[in-house]
Amino acid sequence: MTFVLVVDDDPAIVRTLGINLRARGYDVETAADGRSALQVVEERLPDVVILDLGLPDLDGLSVLQRLRERHALPVVILSARHQTDDKVEALDSGADDYVTKPFEMEELMARVRAAVRRTSAGEPPLVVEAEGVVLDVTERHAERDGAPVRLTPTEWHLVEVLARRAGHLVSQQDLLREVWGPGYGRESHYLRVYLAQLRRKLEADPANPTLFLTDPGQGYRLVAQRSAG
Amino acid sequence: MTFVLVVDDDPAIVRTLGINLRARGYDVETAADGRSALQVVEERLPDVVILDLGLPDLDGLSVLQRLRERHALPVVILSARHQTDDKVEALDSGADDYVTKPFEMEELMARVRAAVRRTSAGEPPLVVEAEGVVLDVTERHAERDGAPVRLTPTEWHLVEVLARRAGHLVSQQDLLREVWGPGYGRESHYLRVYLAQLRRKLEADPANPTLFLTDPGQGYRLVAQRSAG
DNA sequence: CTGCCGCGTCAAGATCGCGTCAAGACGGGT
DNA sequence: ACCCGTCTTGACGCGATCTTGACGCGGCAG
Numbered sequence: 001m002t003f004v005l006v007v008d009d010d011p012a013i014v015r016t017l018g019i020n021l022r023a024r025g026y027d028v029e030t031a032a033d034g035r036s037a038l039q040v041v042e043e044r045l046p047d048v049v050i051l052d053l054g055l056p057d058l059d060g061l062s063v064l065q066r067l068r069e070r071h072a073l074p075v076v077i078l079s080a081r082h083q084t085d086d087k088v089e090a091l092d093s094g095a096d097d098y099v100t101k102p103f104e105m106e107e108l109m110a111r112v113r114a115a116v117r118r119t120s121a122g123e124p125p126l127v128v129e130a131e132g133v134v135l136d137v138t139e140r141h142a143e144r145d146g147a148p149v150r151l152t153p154t155e156w157h158l159v160e161v162l163a164r165r166a167g168h169l170v171s172q173q174d175l176l177r178e179v180w181g182p183g184y185g186r187e188s189h190y191l192r193v194y195l196a197q198l199r200r201k202l203e204a205d206p207a208n209p210t211l212f213l214t215d216p217g218q219g220y221r222l223v224a225q226r227s228a229g
Numbered sequence: 230m231t232f233v234l235v236v237d238d239d240p241a242i243v244r245t246l247g248i249n250l251r252a253r254g255y256d257v258e259t260a261a262d263g264r265s266a267l268q269v270v271e272e273r274l275p276d277v278v279i280l281d282l283g284l285p286d287l288d289g290l291s292v293l294q295r296l297r298e299r300h301a302l303p304v305v306i307l308s309a310r311h312q313t314d315d316k317v318e319a320l321d322s323g324a325d326d327y328v329t330k331p332f333e334m335e336e337l338m339a340r341v342r343a344a345v346r347r348t349s350a351g352e353p354p355l356v357v358e359a360e361g362v363v364l365d366v367t368e369r370h371a372e373r374d375g376a377p378v379r380l381t382p383t384e385w386h387l388v389e390v391l392a393r394r395a396g397h398l399v400s401q402q403d404l405l406r407e408v409w410g411p412g413y414g415r416e417s418h419y420l421r422v423y424l425a426q427l428r429r430k431l432e433a434d435p436a437n438p439t440l441f442l443t444d445p446g447q448g449y450r451l452v453a454q455r456s457a458g
Numbered sequence: 459c460t461g462c463c464g465c466g467t468c469a470a471g472a473t474c475g476c477g478t479c480a481a482g483a484c485g486g487g488t
Numbered sequence: 489a490c491c492c493g494t495c496t497t498g499a500c501g502c503g504a505t506c507t508t509g510a511c512g513c514g515g516c517a518g
Contacts, residue, residue: 024411084333091339096347097326098340104313110320113411118325118347139398140447152505153446153475188464189508196466207466216464216515291486381494418497421476428477436477445475445504 001123002116003027003044007037007063008052008078013101017050020105021112034058038066045124046073048116050108053079053090061093068094074115078103128163130211130224133202137163142202149201154179158194162212162222171219195220231345232256232273236266236292237281237307242330246279249334250341263287267295275302277345279337282308282319290322297323298382299369301355301389303344307332321410357392359440359453362431366392371431378430383408387423391441391451400448424449 004026006017014030021028029044031037034055041049049067053060064075074096079086082100090098096115099108126137134143137160142149151159157179162170172191176184184190195214199206213221233255235246243259250257258273260266263284269275278296282289293304303325308315311329319327325344328337355366363372366389371378380388386408391399401420405413413419424443428435442450 084336087333087336088339091336091343096343104316107313107316107320110317114320114325117407140444154506156447190506192464192466193468193507196468199466214465383495417475419495421478422496425477425479443476 001025001027002047003029004112005029005031005037005040005044005046005049007031007034007049007055009033009054009056010052013052013078016105017108020109024109032056034060034063037063041067041071041073045071047119048112049073049075050078050112051075051095053077053081053086061090064090064093064095072119074119076108076111076115078108126160126163127227128166128222128224129227131204133211133224134227135159135163135224144202151198151201155194155198155201158191158198159222162220163224163226166222166224166226169215169219169221173219175219191220230254230256231276232258233341234258234260234266234269234273234275234278236260236263236278236284238262238283238285239281242281242307245334246337249338253338261285263289263292266292270296270300270302274300276348277341278302278304279307279341280304280324282306282310282315290319293319293322293324294382298385301348301367303348305337305340305344307337355389355392356456357395357451357453358456360433362440362453363456364388364392364453373431380427380430384423384427384430387420387427388451391449392453395451395453395455398444398448398450402448404448420449 002025004021006014006021006028007030008014008017009032011032014032018028018030029040029046031040034057037049037051040046051060051064055063060077060079064077067073067075075094077090077095077098078101079090079098080101087098096118097111099111123138125139128135128137132145136142137156140151140156142151158175161175161178172188173185175191176187180187180190195212196206199209199212203209203211211223213223215221231254233250235243235250235257236259237243237246238261240261243261247257247259258269258275260269263286266278266280270278280289280293284292289306289308293306296302296304304323306319306324306327307330308319308327309330316327325347326340328340357364357366361374365371366385369380369385371380371388387404390404390407401417402414404420405416409416409419424441425435428438428441432438432440440452442452444450
């Protein structure tokens with residue numbers, strides 16, 4: 001999923017943008033000042049940044065430059081300043097686009113799409129590993145002792161949810177809701193069937209699982225470590 | 230030297246842009262209609278195109294689309310139409326930027342600089358190769374065992390998205406969104422038809438594909454290596 | 459000791475997704 | 489206006505996958 005960082009000190013704008021972006025299937029994080037924006041970039045490396053120039057702490061331009069020093073990710077400037085000089089300076093500082101407030105939501109969305117399309121970063125790899133078993137979730141590739149193992153779509157979906165919280169307990173309800181959709185939550189039946197299949201395919205001894213553990217009455221956990229992709 | 234193609238039917242604009250661009254060290258060619266614009270692109274392959282939407286012969290949008298069918302070069306739209314819908318449509322058709330007339334010369338220059346910077350810094354020519362099949366995405370030239378193969382615009386678009394992540398899984402949703410535009414994502418139908426066509430044209434044995442692989446329920450992947458352009 | 463509940467297992471029928479083919483719609487070029 | 493290539497849409501068969509039901513086991517509480 002494409003991950004957008006929205007940086008603006010106006011809560012109303014942050015909110016509207018958040019709603020619209022999420023409605024279009026983006027994952028959204030927000031920041032109200034330059035400092036936290038840079039922090040989010042370091043921690044979560046967005047696919048695209050929408051950046052307001054008028055921030056309380058740092059000048060928007062210096063945020064842009066700091067950002068450009070370390071990352072190539074696309075930046076769309078969103079600013080109340082409509083002077084030509086401002087636009088030129090921002091664009092020459094590395095901005096990919098410059099939109100003035102007030103703005104049309106649809107246009108901004110289209111410009112964000114264009115910016116993302118150009119770089120098309122793709123998803124960050126998610127790989128977990130334990131006891132000779134490798135689960136590359138983004139590539140949908142599984143191995144046991146070096147031999148490839150085929151998993152079905154639903155099995156992958158389940159593995160994905162468990163792998164995201166590798167090592168931690170995931171409740172049955174959460175699993176059902178994430179894999180089968182909202183409206184599910186009581187069908188623990190499904191989980192039993194699929195966990196059995198996953199164990200049969202991946203565990204050394206399916207009867208005594210060490211990878212996919214059951215917390216009776218609670219949920220399941222995947223005992224594995226995230227490894228570099 | 231950076232080579233700019235200016236397409237506009239208004240001689241005054243062409244002239245002003247020409248002067249300003251040349252003063253900044255660009256090599257400039259002009260065209261007054263869509264037909265000659267496409268011709269120049271074929272012959273001299275500009276680094277960037279400034280394209281007016283209101284042309285006498287062809288719709289500016291179709292020029293853009295035709296251009297996109299064969300080349301990845303950046304296009305900055307310059308248009309009198311300032312409706313949001315027009316902008317959205319152009320940007321989603323592959324435009325890199327959209328500037329409305331009347332425009333500030335300095336701003337346009339900055340946007341052109343930004344467009345050039347992005348692509349020149351960005352992607353090298355994209356050529357993938359495997360099992361006697363060569364796919365030159367930037368040049369839009371395909372070969373199987375030395376014999377040229379014709380691909381349609383949509384087929385190329387699909388190949389381009391797959392080739393960009395050669396060897397990696399690309400989800401059905403990503404493919405649909407990138408090729409058919411945002412708003413698509415559930416029409417896996419299209420993919421089946423087009424993948425079948427690509428296999429028929431490129432695979433040694435279309436019934437047992439080795440190039441365009443299916444991950445059932447997930448997406449497709451192109452098994453090929455990037456080679457020098 | 460006994461009944462109940464949640465878990466794991468297995469198997470069978472229903473359903474879904476993929477590949478294939480072909481007909482109609484669309485649009486550009488002449 | 490017509491022709492051609494391309495894109496969209498529908499139908500079909502087949503194999504893989506999902507759902508569903510039944511059963512046994514073991515822990516726990518009464």
